[in-house]
Amino acid sequence: MAEKVAAADGHIYLLFAPPPDGRRGVPPLGRGMLPPLMPLLAGGIVSLFFAALLAWYFSTPIRKLRSAFEAVANGHLDVRLVPVMGKRRDELADLGRDFDSMAQRLQQLMDGQRRVLHDVSHELRSPLARLQAAIGLARQQPERTEDSMTRIERESVRMDALVSELLTLSRLEAGMAGKLDEAVDLNELVSNVVEDARFEAETSGCRIEFEECRQTVVRGNAELLHRAVENVVRNAVKHSPSGGLIAIKMQKNDDQTIGITVSDEGPGVPEADRLSIFKPFFRSDQTKAPDGHGLGLAISHHVVTAHQGSILANNRADGGLHITITLPVGLAV
Numbered sequence: 001m002a003e004k005v006a007a008a009d010g011h012i013y014l015l016f017a018p019p020p021d022g023r024r025g026v027p028p029l030g031r032g033m034l035p036p037l038m039p040l041l042a043g044g045i046v047s048l049f050f051a052a053l054l055a056w057y058f059s060t061p062i063r064k065l066r067s068a069f070e071a072v073a074n075g076h077l078d079v080r081l082v083p084v085m086g087k088r089r090d091e092l093a094d095l096g097r098d099f100d101s102m103a104q105r106l107q108q109l110m111d112g113q114r115r116v117l118h119d120v121s122h123e124l125r126s127p128l129a130r131l132q133a134a135i136g137l138a139r140q141q142p143e144r145t146e147d148s149m150t151r152i153e154r155e156s157v158r159m160d161a162l163v164s165e166l167l168t169l170s171r172l173e174a175g176m177a178g179k180l181d182e183a184v185d186l187n188e189l190v191s192n193v194v195e196d197a198r199f200e201a202e203t204s205g206c207r208i209e210f211e212e213c214r215q216t217v218v219r220g221n222a223e224l225l226h227r228a229v230e231n232v233v234r235n236a237v238k239h240s241p242s243g244g245l246i247a248i249k250m251q252k253n254d255d256q257t258i259g260i261t262v263s264d265e266g267p268g269v270p271e272a273d274r275l276s277i278f279k280p281f282f283r284s285d286q287t288k289a290p291d292g293h294g295l296g297l298a299i300s301h302h303v304v305t306a307h308q309g310s311i312l313a314n315n316r317a318d319g320g321l322h323i324t325i326t327l328p329v330g331l332a333v
Contacts, residue, residue, distance in 0.1 A: 072103055079103060131151075134149075190260060200234070228325065232297070232300055258329055260327075265319060274314070
């Protein structure tokens with residue numbers, strides 16, 4: 001809207017006024033302008049669509065996770081979530097991987113319990129059968145009662161040792177190793193083990209050589225460490241031939257650890273069984289002895305692990321087994 005205006009000095013000016021609705025360049029309402037309600041409605045519809053899509057994206061793995069938990073609760077420990085999670089890389093995918101780790105660990109524990117129960121039943125069946133036979137023999141032949149009582153006593157001691165080892169192994173597997181802050185002189189401890197082992201080795205004609213190492217005081221549980229080393233040494237004595245040499249050596253390593261090595265001249269173990277000898281009730285066919293339950297090295301492994309150390313077995317090039325127990329000097333007083 002424009003209008004000419006004459007000023008007092010005679011000049012003429014052309015004045016422009018805004019449209020009647022007061023908005024320059026904007027057409028009046030009703031001529032090409034949408035009402036405010038339409039954009040809000042469109043935005044609401046788009047928001048609902050994306051909310052539904054997001055809910056589906058998160059609810060699907062949650063439903064799978066719930067189904068997996070129900071399956072585990074019903075005893076199906078072989079269920080896994082990673083294969084059904086696709087290529088997700090969010091927190092729910094991490095939760096699925098954690099679930100798989102938990103399920104796998106539970107499956108291993110259950111399988112281990114079944115295996116231990118089977119092995120314990122097998123180990124107890126033989127001495128119980130011999131006990132029953134000895135009792136029957138004593139009743140049928142009273143003149144042989146003394147021999148039967150000797151057999152009964154021997155089998156009772158065998159079962160008592162088995163139960164004791166099982167209790168020790170159960171406590172170690174449950175993390176109940178007790179206090180590990182006692183000052184332990186490893187040199188004195190191994191010396192005592194060697195002294196007892198020499199007495200036992202005399203019956204089989206074996207020789208034991210021991211190389212000491214000073215300043216080997218560590219923090220731990222003296223009773224458990226004594227049992228761990230003793231099991232390894234007795235295992236070497238048991239499998240060494242008559243006249244064989246058992247070499248026991250202690251040394252400080254450059255990586256701030258203390259090593260205890262036990263080497264024998266026995267048959268060794270098959271390479272496939274080298275790691276399995278530290279499992280409960282495992283006895284290699286090559287080194288199978290008439291006595292023992294296959295728990296000694298398993299107990300040693302748990303004891304050394306509880307003391308933040310390691311235990312390894314290797315076959316010697318010239319025959320025999322070489323077991324190394326390594327404990328960190330960081331535990332030293």
